[in-house]
Amino acid sequence: MPRDMEREYKEILRQYIENQSEQNLYLGETFSRGLIEKDISPEEVISIHKSALKDVLPGLPSKVWHSFDFLIEMMIRYGLALKEHQSLVKKQEEMQVEMELASNVQETLLKTKIPSIEGLDIGYVTVPSRTMSGDYIYFVSNEVDEAGVAVADVMGKGIPAALCMSMVKFGMDSLQHTEKGPSEVLSVINRIVEKSVNDSMFVTMFYGKYDAGNSLFSYASAGHEPALLYRAAEDRFHELFAKGLLLGVSEDAEYGEGAVTIEDGDFIAIMTDGVTEARTPEGFVEKETILDLIGSVKDKNAQEMAEHVFAELDRMQGFRLQDDFSLVILKKK
Missing domain, CATH: 1.10.1240.30 (KaiA/RbsU domain)
Structure with a gap:
């Protein structure tokens, strides 16, 4: 001194x-x-x-x-x-x-527009559990009678997951006006992910396509959570399963495809495991609880339904999400 x-x-x-x-x-x-x-x-x-x-x-x-x-x-x-x-x-x-800056870039990069299709009501909520999200929701449409939706979940967090998701976004942008079916869409995205992303990064993805002309919803899945179909006439839920490996595992992976006809009052809920595996201090939220949450607001519009489910699960978790939350509702009007 x-x-x-x-x-x-x-x-x-x-x-x-x-x-x-x-x-x-x-x-x-x-x-x-x-x-x-x-x-x-x-x-x-x-x-x-x-x-x-x-x-x-x-x-x-x-x-x-x-x-x-x-x-x-x-x-x-x-x-x-x-x-x-x-x-x-x-x-x-x-x-x-840097994370906040990257988060803002990610939010801008992953923006998507809800399609406007006659007779179809669409709503969604996606909320990250941390600064950056590993979930992704993307809509495609011909703005006349077809609308497609991709819901993806990267197995990872932070910037690596965001970079991985940007590859999925790049692939979906290239398919914006495609006539390809769900299984073909997943095959294209899989090849992009397999070539562009580190071997330790894997992505689950559900892709569905709605045709207003015949009220048909076709879908395929890459190891993702099965979507839920609510039949108004039966007042019950059905799971929409489709076989397929996670994206990025094998370049030659094949994806099965299913299809269901949607009636008035029916809706489809597509989600990530941040919904199905929500955790409270007492343990995982039961599947029946989640079905009850969705079913309790079946008469509301699609956006109100998605927001209600998020608000209730967020409350049940003490307003501290354990995982990224993403939920899409497609409702036949």
Whole structure:
């Protein structure tokens, strides 16, 4: 520490010992800022305090001086740990800024437009559990009588998952006006993912296509959660299964395809495992509970249905999502 700072500290200490006023404390606080700016370590501060105290109160017992030596040794390790902690905090703050920027880019990149198809009501909710989402919802349409929807889930979080999802988005953009069926769509996306994404990254995906001309909903799945079909006439749910490997596992993977006719009042719920595997402190939310949540608002419009299910599951989890939440409702009007 510079000699002039040592002298200044000694004078501030002397005045405080004699007066113990608020003004003296303020001078000490101001002086400490200068120490921080000059990157003076904690052990150096204690050493100068000991030296100044010997001049201000020379009659203190030797044991007191020994205690300062002990404190200096403690502060050496403490100072190193403090610097390391401050460095980590700074890095975390920088990373948080980068994550927020990446999240904004992801939100812009993955924006999608709900199709407007006569007789079909569409609603959806997608909410990340962290800064960035590993879920993806994408709509395609000819804006006349056909609408397609992709719901995907990357097995991973953060920036790697976002980069992986950008490949899926790239593939779906290339199929915006395609006449391909669901199984063909998944085959195309699978080849893109398999060639472009790290071997440790896998994606589940459900793709469905609605044809208003014959009220037919065709679908295919790449290891994704089965969609739910609610039959109004029966007042019950049916699961829509389709065989298929996760995207990115094998370039030659084949995907089965199914089809159902949708009647008035029927709806289809497509979701990620953030819905089906929602967890509370007591354990996983039962499947019947989720079906009851969806069924309890079957008379509302599609967007209100999706928002209600999210709000209830979010509440049940203490407003702390354990996984990304994505839910799409397609309802025949």
